Amino acid sequence: MADKNAIEVRGASKIFGTGEAQVAALDNVSVSIRENEFFTLLGPSGCGKTTLLRLIAGFDYPTDGEILLYGQDIAPLPPFKRPVNTVFQSYALFPHMTVAQNIAFGLEMLGKPRAEIDGRVAEMLRLVRMEALKDRRTSQISGGQQQRVALARALAPQPKVLLLDEPLSALDYKLRKEMQIELKRLQNQTGITFIFVTHDQEEALTMSDRIAVMSSGRILQVGSPWDIYDRPAERFVADFIGETNFLDADVVSATGDGRATVRLSSGVEIPATFPASVMPEGKVTIVIRPEHARVAAPNGTSAHVGHIENVVYLGTDTHFHVRLDDGTPFIVRQQNSRNGNSQTSFAAAERVGIEFGRDVAQILKD
Numbered sequence: 001m002a003d004k005n006a007i008e009v010r011g012a013s014k015i016f017g018t019g020e021a022q023v024a025a026l027d028n029v030s031v032s033i034r035e036n037e038f039f040t041l042l043g044p045s046g047c048g049k050t051t052l053l054r055l056i057a058g059f060d061y062p063t064d065g066e067i068l069l070y071g072q073d074i075a076p077l078p079p080f081k082r083p084v085n086t087v088f089q090s091y092a093l094f095p096h097m098t099v100a101q102n103i104a105f106g107l108e109m110l111g112k113p114r115a116e117i118d119g120r121v122a123e124m125l126r127l128v129r130m131e132a133l134k135d136r137r138t139s140q141i142s143g144g145q146q147q148r149v150a151l152a153r154a155l156a157p158q159p160k161v162l163l164l165d166e167p168l169s170a171l172d173y174k175l176r177k178e179m180q181i182e183l184k185r186l187q188n189q190t191g192i193t194f195i196f197v198t199h200d201q202e203e204a205l206t207m208s209d210r211i212a213v214m215s216s217g218r219i220l221q222v223g224s225p226w227d228i229y230d231r232p233a234e235r236f237v238a239d240f241i242g243e244t245n246f247l248d249a250d251v252v253s254a255t256g257d258g259r260a261t262v263r264l265s266s267g268v269e270i271p272a273t274f275p276a277s278v279m280p281e282g283k284v285t286i287v288i289r290p291e292h293a294r295v296a297a298p299n300g301t302s303a304h305v306g307h308i309e310n311v312v313y314l315g316t317d318t319h320f321h322v323r324l325d326d327g328t329p330f331i332v333r334q335q336n337s338r339n340g341n342s343q344t345s346f347a348a349a350e351r352v353g354i355e356f357g358r359d360v361a362q363i364l365k366d
């Protein structure tokens, strides 16, 4: 079923400590995670990601609020009775056991018959492509291979929901990229709901069906990677996800369908979108991604005019750090393709106009 909820978190709070030492690790969090979804919790260190996973797994209880699994309150269920399994950042494999023994461990704890365990272990070894190393001890395999074993071990008891707490952070960049694709494949093949934790925005954008951006124990925005990247609702979200430009503007008009016209400090008017929960008026901040703007010789169509302070060549693209005439910094990212589109080059200190593509400005709530 398309939109059935696997997990529903309703008004969950978690307070650690008492008195002066109190920490609100989670502050009234509500979120629904759909069946078969690859759902990511994204946010900086200390924002409450692990705490939320621990509540879902049952390693900890909320101070307030409730958590439903397929519509049922799971508070009375101890961790091992929840159809939920966790892959921890440290993997926590048993080094003295072989790959196959590690994968079998959870099934043995559940008291499954030997034949079923053997069949399931073989299936898991195939799934994570580790058949050839099944008799190797996990202390004698690479980090990426350990990661696969940890996944296979967590998937073996066929949980309905798999929680993954920064499972790729120990891997080097290339392996991490490979494992991202691998995890997506595993999720597709098994149909299990994945709740994935990361503080890496690129990883979140690559892998997720939907992302929840967290800060200081709260969920600020939930949406598809496109929503989160292109239609951030708040400054924190815009800033945390990739590079961006913030500009002051005045609202000229706004309509109920989320479309507005804003006037920039240059006097130029441009269209802008805004989040559903607000009706913008007066002075606002808009965001524009660097790749949605270009630099050109200043002319009548320039949205802003300024001078280039710095040019940074990055191989695939070049970043122009521009200082607008009103003093605001603005970054433009231009692709360095030789695909026949003519490119104009600019150097530091040159005066340039900034031009925008269509539908590139988003008004922030705050």
Ligand SMILES: Nc1ncnc2c1ncn2[C@@H]1O[C@H](COP(=O)(O)OP(=O)(O)OP(=O)(O)O)[C@@H](O)[C@H]1O
Pocket (backbone or CB within 6 Å): 016, 017, 023, 024, 025, 043, 044, 045, 046, 047, 048, 049, 050, 051, 052, 199
């Ligand atoms: N057992 C605990 N006792 C007291 N405070 C705690 C406890 N566990 C977590 N916290 C605090 O709660 C907040 C959220 O912690 P949490 O581990 O959920 O963050 P996180 O988003 O997973 O961070 P990271 O990316 O660093 O893993 C932090 O301020 C942390 O110090």
Ligand SMILES: [Mg+2]
Pocket (backbone or CB within 6 Å): 049, 050, 051
């Ligand atoms: Mg954590």
